[in-house]
Structure formats: C-alpha cells, structure tokens
Amino acid sequence: EIFELYKQDRYDLSTSDLTKTDLNEIKKLSKEKRSNYANAPIGREIFRLISEQEPNISFKLAHYDNKEIDALLYIPFVESRRAHIILNASQPLVSQIFAAAHEYYHYLKDYEELRNNPQVCSLEALKTVSEQKASRFAAELLLPAEALRDEVDRFLGFSNVKKAVDLKVGQWAVVCILLVKKYEIPLKAVIFRLHEEG
Numbered sequence: 060e061i062f063e064l065y066k067q068d069r070y071d072l073s074t075s076d077l078t079k080t081d082l083n084e085i086k087k088l089s090k091e092k093r094s095n096y097a098n099a100p101i102g103r104e105i106f107r108l109i110s111e112q113e114p115n116i117s118f119k120l121a122h123y124d125n126k127e128i129d130a131l132l133y134i135p136f137v138e139s140r141r142a143h144i145i146l147n148a149s150q151p152l153v154s155q156i157f158a159a160a161h162e163y164y165h166y167l168k169d170y171e172e173l174r175n176n177p178q179v180c181s182l183e184a185l186k187t188v189s190e191q192k193a194s195r196f197a198a199e200l201l202l203p204a205e206a207l208r209d210e211v212d213r214f215l216g217f218s219n220v221k222k223a224v225d226l227k228v229g230q231w232a233v234v235c236i237l238l239v240k241k242y243e244i245p246l247k248a249v250i251f252r253l254h255e256e257g
Contacts, residue, residue, distance in 0.1 A: 075191075076188050076191055077188065077191055077192065077195065081188075081192060081195075082195070085192060085195050085196045085199055086199055086203075086204070088164075088167070088168075088196065089196055089199040089200040089203065090203065092108075092112065092163075092167075092200060093108070093200055093203065095108075096108070098203060098205050098206035098209060099206075100201075100206075100241050100242045100243065101200065101201055101242070101243075102156060102201070102241075102242060102243030102244075103152065103156060103243055105156050105159050105160055105163075105200075105201070106118055106159060109144070109159060109163050113163075113166065115139070115140045115141050115142060116142050116143070116144060116163075116166060117142075117143050117144075118143070118144050118145075118146065118159070119133075119143050119144070119145045119146070120145075120146055120147075120148040121145050121146070121147065121148060122147070122148045122149050123147045123149055124149075126147075126149060126150070128147050129146075129147055129150060129154060129157075129158040129161070130144060130145060130146045130147060130155075130158035130159070130161065130162050131144075131145050131162070132144055132145075132162045132165045132166055132173055133145055134170070134173060134174040140170070142166055142170070144158075144159055144162040144163070144166075146158055146159060152243070153239070153243050153244055153245050154245060156201065156243055156244065157194075157197050157198075157201065157244055157245055157248060158197075160196065160197035160200045160201055161193045161194055161196070161197040162193070163196075163197075163200075164192065164193040164196040164197065165189070165193050168189075168192070168193075169189055169193075172189075197248075198244070198248050198251060198252055198255075199252075201242055201243075201244045201248070202238065202242045202244055202248070202249065202252050204252075204256050206242075207238075207252055207253065207256055208256070210234070210237070210238060210241075211223055211234060211253075214226075214230075214233070214234050214237070218230060231253075234253075235249050235250060235253070
C-alpha cells in the first residue's frame with residue numbers, strides 16, 4: 060500500500076532533449092534555491108521554501124477528476140508577478156511536492172511565456188524542453204546529487220558493501236524506499252536520479 064502511494068510510475072522524467080549546458084544551469088539554479096537546506100531533505104517544506112523565496116506565489120488545491128492533471132501555474136493579472144500554483148488534491152502528497160517544485164521552475168524561468176499562454180502540467184508526458192527542464196529541476200531541488208551520494212555512501216557503510224556497483228537488486232530497493240520516505244519524492248524520481256547520477 061505504501062509502495063503504491065509513492066511509486067508514481069506514470070511520471071516521464073526524460074531529459075533526452077536537454078543539453079549539458081541546460082543540465083548545468085538547472086543544477087546551479089537548484090543549488091541556489093535550496094541554499095538554506097544544504098543537502099537536507101526539503102519534502103513538504105517545499106511550500107514554505109517557495110513562499111519565502113517568492114512572496115508573490117500562493118498555493119491552491121483543486122480536485123480534478125482527471126488523474127493525469129498534476130498542477131498549473133495560474134497568473135491572474137498579466138501586469139503583476141502574482142501567481143498561484145494550483146495542485147491536484149487528488150494526487151498523493153509526494154506528487155504534490157514534486158509538482159510544486161516543477162511549477163516553481165516555470166515561475167522562475169517561463170513566467171513571461173506562461174502569463175500569456177497558461178498551460179496545465181501533466182508529468183506523464185514531458186513533450187517540450189520547458190517541461191523536461193521543470194521536472195529535472197524538481198528532481199534536483201528535492202534530491203540533489205550531493206545528498207544522493209551521501210545517502211548511498213551511508214547505506215554502503217551500514218551494509219558493509221564497499222562499492223555501489225556491488226549492491227544487489229534487493230539492496231537497491233531498500234535504498235530507494237529509504238530515499239522516497241526521507242526526501243518525500245516519487246519512487247520513479249528517485250530511480251531516475253540514481254540512474255542519472257550513475
């Protein structure tokens with residue numbers, strides 16, 4: 060039951076259209092935005108982090124029957140920087156956390172485009188470079204590379220295994236579940252981050 064709550068297997072975390080420069084810029088931005096947290100988990104604190112860094116953003120919950128809708132960035136007045144991140148309350152909390160971080164990227168980088176052309180985000184299909192960047196930012200913001208390495212190294216110490224490549228599938232499953240619970244992000248995002256960081 061817990062596994063089902065966290066898995067979010069429908070998420071598309073593809074970064075196939077992103078360049079090395081794109082990825083470096085995303086890593087830099089995420090490090091800057093999570094500076095007060097260093098490598099500590101953000102999880103549900105994402106709402107406070109965003110509100111403190113961007114007082115013009117507020118959060119709203121809406122119940123959408125369509126389970127493929129995750130969130131949207133709503134800009135009520137084109138002449139102001141005010142925005143609402145509207146999250147699908149029908150999604151699990153980890154999905155709302157990830158979607159909030161995803162929409163935060165859109166606010167930071169795509170504001171001008173989205174205030175004239177709002178769009179609903181479904182993290183099931185990242186069809187544009189902008190959507191890929193937003194999801195990559197969310198994954199990095201919520202589970203940065205340094206924290207990921209520290210957590211894997213800590214697990215290696217507990218399990219008396221010398222190298223990550225020597226971990227068995229069952230041990231990797233334990234690592235994934237621990238990361239999902241501690242960092243409050245979807246399982247697919249954890250697996251993606253492990254793969255991406257090698």
